Amino acid sequence: MTRLLGVLAIAGVLVAGATLAPNSGITAAATVPGTPGTPQPGTPVYTENFSNQNASLLPISILNYTGGAAxxxxTYTASAQYTPAGNQCNGWVMSSVTPTAPVTDLGxxxxxxxxxxxxxxxxxxxxTAQGQTTTQAATNQVLTSYTNATNGVIAAGTQFRTVNTIPAVAGHYYAVSAYFAAVNCPAAGGANxxxxxxxxxxNGSPIVLSTGLNPCTNNTFWGTQTAKLQSAAYQVPVGSTANLGLTLYNATATGSGNDVAFDLPQIVDVTPQLDKAFSPTVITNGSTSKMTLxxxxxxDLMAKNDWFITDALPTNLKIAATPNVGGTCVQRAGAAYVVTAPAGGTSVSVTGGDLALGQASCTITVDVTSTVNGTYINGPANITTNLNPPANASLEVIQPSIDIVKSITAVNGVAVTSDTDPDKVYTKVGDVITYSFVATNTTPKAPTNTTLNTNLTNVRITEDAFSGVGDMSALTCVPPQGSTLASGAKMTCTATYVVQQGDIDNAPLTNVARATGTPAVGPTVTDTDDEIIPAVWKPALVLDKTASVVDVDQDGVTGLGDHIMYTFDVTNTGNVTVANITVVDDRLTQRNITVTCTPTTIAPTQVSHCVANAPYVIGQADVDAKKVINTAYSTGxxxxxxxxxxxxxxxxxxxEPFRIPLKIEKVGEASANTWVRMDGSSFAVLADANGEPGTALPFTINGVETGLFQIDSIPAGTYWLSELxxxxxFSLLAAPVKFTINADRTVSITAGGDEAVTATGQIITVRDVPAMSLPTTGGTGALPYILAGSLTVFGAGALALWVRRRSARADADDPQI
Structure with missing residues (x-):
């Protein structure tokens, strides 16, 4: 009779293939003892990661894929519709770097x-769901099950079936798991x-473990959802021989939605772990100890039913007169739960043991005793069970005893005489603490006891626990370690320790010493003592704040709208580590700007670098103030x-004042009311000297294109433009033209130029006419005649000029009107 621990469903019967021989690459190790009550992962006995063949260039049909040793x-089979032949985009081994879909699969x-x-x-x-890095996940290979036929129809079927098998352990429990990714989960309202x-x-016959497993966890999210799906557990019948494989079957019969890929199908040995312990582990002759199984x-926390345990106790260890059978294990399912532990008996048995679905552990407890001194080892050799066996557990029955007293005798060479001595303290890295250890054989010596039987041999003192981050020096002992002490005799040892930073941070410094000795009979005796020394803390921080400007408008000055980036260095100048480093900056707080510090915990001399998470934007009030003063402090x-x-x-x-990029264009009339940019001009910008043109300023005036010039950065102010x-x-400007860069960053012509010079936005336009006017002195003189005689020449020149301007307009990249 087989035991299936979970919800069963009807499954089709498929034929299993070859069986893998033992010791051929499959790890049969199970859980390990030592963590009772803490579930451990099961042991995979079969794992397919679809990476035994490389699909980085082309996808691989599941029918052509062979798994590795794990x-x-x-090899694998599947229902036809879940292979590439089904034209559903199913049954392909691929990864995110597999470049193209297979052209043979219409799906x-x-x-x-x-x-x-x-x-x-x-x-x-x-x-990623399996814990891979981004780089690893990029080449992670999976098996597609996308159900993407053009007609949207697919029959339910087997997506994946192993051909080879692995051997199982009779009585053990096995389950199936796999990682699934799904998309389009909201399709048809989640019904698909x-x-x-x-x-x-x-042995070739399918045993359904779980049905209806679904990776979709969000019925409104259309994107990729991942989940590890886990089946119920199956117990291989005790006394049987079984070889295992697995199948994954999708019962949803539609291609609208129902779009998945999966990875890492596994058969996992999920057999529970048995642990054994005695409490207490050392008892005096004739007392009791509680044995806990x-x-x-x-x-996976799946249900595991009908396990059994028989514990044949070591010789001279017996069930107590009052067994006090207890624990948390109870009847859950299957056979009746029975614990047999008769008073004075030498064996404890458990049958019909159960762990319910979701249950982490349960216990069986029985009191045991012995009237014979000695150490009793109870472990795998004593146990018959279908569970994973425990490690050895021991119980000691003794009468001898030992005592140890530990104390601090000096700090930095200054004697310490008591626990209240003010010199019993440390303050800095490098302080030297001197310890004393005194072990005494406290075994009682009755009048009838012999000295030999009350001696303790191989007496030793060791450090049992020490909170210091460093190592204590070796012990110097009188008499030497390993000596024999008579009843009442003592062994005194000394050692030193040099204080480190962690010792100051984690103050006080605690120390537990252990003394051990071997009596004439019975187990080793032991005792411990602790010593505590406090520290004096002197916490301190120093803040160093820095401001740097980002010229947002790239005008070369620090002005309105520019950003100030604040950074802060916080240095630990004290003697303890300071955590939760923060910077308090009220001006930034008023702007809802926070400061992030890295790291937030710093040891003495270390520095935390802190950065504002957003820039401080210079506002009009800052401009009016002509400076930004900012004060901060740090806390921890x-x-x-x-x-x-x-x-x-x-x-x-x-x-500082702001700057703008200034453009200057030179245009000439090509025809009536038509202006084009002209080549051949050059300009200079002059300083304003009390309302008059001053000296030329060293601005670089770059030619952008024909007739268009630019000064990349010119501060706000008043200037004069001179045509060189x-x-x-064509004529030069008769005189320099006065212009002003306004507060709104536009340019205005404020003097000179008449209508020939205008400004729009950040562009100054200089319009020119041919240089045909002749200068006059006095009256008209001969000018009318000269003009009359020149009409013919002028007419011809005007025609030539018109042709030239037409050509210039045709060559202009950006005509301005």
């Missing part, structure tokens, strides 16, 4: 812009989500949570 070197070519990219995303997401059935193949579930907590505050530190950032050269046949 997968029993198995992969259906919705080509989304199908394959979505599967690539799912492959990487499955790697996958319904996975996990089955074990036991702890059955701990594996981390000492190792006990007490407050620590630094100095105040300030920065002062001066505010004009195009052939």
């Amino acid at each position: 997968a029993a070197n198995s 992969c070519l259906n919705n080509p812009t989304t199908t394959w990219p979505t599967l690539q995303q799912m492959a990487a997401a499955l790697g 989500q996958p319904k996975e059935t996990f089955s074990l193949l036991v 702890t059955v701990t579930n594996t981390s 907590t000492d190792p006990k949570g007490g407050p620590v505050r630094s100095n105040d530190d300030s920065t002062e950032t001066p505010i 050269t004009a195009p052939d046949g």
